[in-house]
Amino acid sequence: MSENWTFVCATAELLPGELKTAFDEVTDAPIVVFNYDGDFYALEDRCSHEDFELSMGTFDPREGSIECLLHGARFDVRDGHAMCAPAHLPVAKFPVKVEHGGIWTRDDRG
Ligand code: FES
Numbered sequence: 238m239s240e241n242w243t244f245v246c247a248t249a250e251l252l253p254g255e256l257k258t259a260f261d262e263v264t265d266a267p268i269v270v271f272n273y274d275g276d277f278y279a280l281e282d283r284c285s286h287e288d289f290e291l292s293m294g295t296f297d298p299r300e301g302s303i304e305c306l307l308h309g310a311r312f313d314v315r316d317g318h319a320m321c322a323p324a325h326l327p328v329a330k331f332p333v334k335v336e337h338g339g340i341w342t343r344d345d346r347g
Pocket of ligand 1: 284285287307308310324
């Protein structure tokens with residue numbers, strides 16, 4: 238688990254409907270951060286189906302989902318749950334904070 242927060246970008250650099258990627262500075266976990274309707278959410282940037290980068294897929298800012306490029310599984314960006322096959326397991330969700338004009342996240346898994 239990482240106690241350190243990882244800087245993602247300035248808040249002005251992640252507009253509604255956009256996503257950014259980062260790596261946790263302690264665990265090196267790949268993270269994708271979404272701006273969904275003005276709120277920020279972070280998931281592990283790894284599809285639970287076959288270990289593929291979710292950030293390569295399509296973020297639907299109306300539904301609040303990310304569709305994996307490889308086989309089309311969709312995940313809710315707010316909590317990481319799988320919305321359709323072929324994925325059944327959720328993607329890890331990470332905390333996000335906004336501080337000093339920036340967006341921060343961390344891998345909080347134990
Ligand atoms: S790797 Fe994402 S749906 Fe198969």
